[in-house]
Amino acid sequence: MRRIVVLAAALIAPVHAASAAEAEVAAAHHPAAIAVDSEVGFHHGGYGVAVGLDAERESFGLAANVDTLRLEEEAGEHTPWQESVVIASLLPSFEVAGGPAGHVRVAAGLDGIFAQGHAWVGPALALQIDAGLFGPVDAELMAELTPVPFTRVDAQAGLALHLATLDLRGGWRHLELHDNGLVDDEDHDDVLDGPYVGVGMHF
Template structure:
């Protein structure tokens, strides 16, 4: 028994010593040292034999060519459902104007709310990011599209910059929507464009906006997760000051990226954290 315990301990130590730590640049190939070129060349040759696989999915549908009778009015149930999803008054925060309507007269449906924002992120000495996003909110359904460009100091000691681009497009559903705020769940697709690879995968997110009393301040929070083929977690929380259609935003953002070893068998990961400032319009 003593011999087997000693053997198992030696194997465990050798495995721990042989497994190197994850390198610190997402989506960038490792640079082999001169002493390991001979062993790495075989790994590179084997990795080139593995073809990259891209999974694409597109919705399929059929259009109907059957003509509609001109003397048939649209179903009231269908019209009400459409109005409930898209044409009902969207929740607007802080001083939303509601037109007085005479008793017995139904208020006209208002269009969805459109939000445009630009956001800058500061990650200390590591680098920073600049992002743009647009969102359309109906009473229940909407959409959200974002692009973020990240510039990072190179991890090899040079003066070069490593650039990453994150893209995502989501459909949103508001589980709670009122004049006091909104809570959304989101689902869609996201891509990460790194120096040596491009990842595309499913994306899930949740976001919250809520008024802080009678003040023109909102609290906002959002988290996004991409489970595969790479790993991405993007979370931020802060405050938004509303000045009419203009809003000023600020808070803290944390971003984690991991290529799961798809590039060269070595896990490359990055974690960033820092404050953000944003400027936007809502109309």
């Protein structure tokens, strides 16, 4: 009887060790429960500074972001967000796919623009993808759309380096803002492209 118990323990031990190792790898790639991020982006004639707070629990998440943009003034052109604009968003999210290789999240919430005495709020949809490349380096993709009452198309592609609780990011951002004639019945458009760098912490 003792030999049977010893043999069973010997067979179970490797399985338990493998399961523990798999759990450790999965935990290492699982999104942080709380993350605080800041980014600085640069585009032709201006720059932007963004701060964000993400909270996630299992498959559900909530992201709050505030993005302040400094825009270039065009001679004779007075857009509703001339000189500066603040973009604020609140996006509940759900993880549709996840594992050691990466995560895919979809989000739907509210997006607002505040500038020069004007304010508009509309529905927003977003898609976020992160994929592990090697070691602590991930590829990150983000796309967000606000169709009405203004139009915002926002997309980012970059890399993230995770060092313990510290996150370093960099990449390229494409942003389109269209007021759809809300101010003076004329369409005013801004298209911004440029690099961004960021730093954050997760807990």
